Amino acid sequence: MTFIRNQKVDKSQGEQQDGVYTCAECGQVLFEAKYKFSVGSGFPSFWAQAGESIVQNLLHTYGRTRTQLLCSKCKQHLGHLFADERTPSKVRYCINADALKYKL
Numbered sequence: 001m002t003f004i005r006n007q008k009v010d011k012s013q014g015e016q017q018d019g020v021y022t023c024a025e026c027g028q029v030l031f032e033a034k035y036k037f038s039v040g041s042g043f044p045s046f047w048a049q050a051g052e053s054i055v056q057n058l059l060h061t062y063g064r065t066r067t068q069l070l071c072s073k074c075k076q077h078l079g080h081l082f083a084d085e086r087t088p089s090k091v092r093y094c095i096n097a098d099a100l101k102y103k104l
């Protein structure tokens with residue numbers, strides 16, 4: 001699977017590269033839409049966050065280390081961070097769709 005920066009994936013959210021994704025709880029801007037891409041997992045994925053809006057929390061569960069992502073303002077659970085060689089940042093933010101709201 002190749003990483004395509006401008007891949008259009010989520011028809012329900014429109015096809016534009018403009019706009020931002022905000023926290024569904026507190027409205028803080030978490031991601032810019034232009035950083036969104038799809039890896040076929042069904043989860044919205046991003047390769048960069050907006051500013052300091054996301055807190056990373058190391059979890060040690062089931063013998064594995066995972067990085068949990070939380071909103072820095074309201075501490076809502078957003079998803080997890082994974083290493084991903086396909087992205088420009090070498091990481092992938094795998095986000096729960098219910099935690100986000102799209103705003104143009």
Ligand SMILES: [Zn+2]
Binds near residue numbers: 026027072073076
């Ligand atoms: Zn929040």
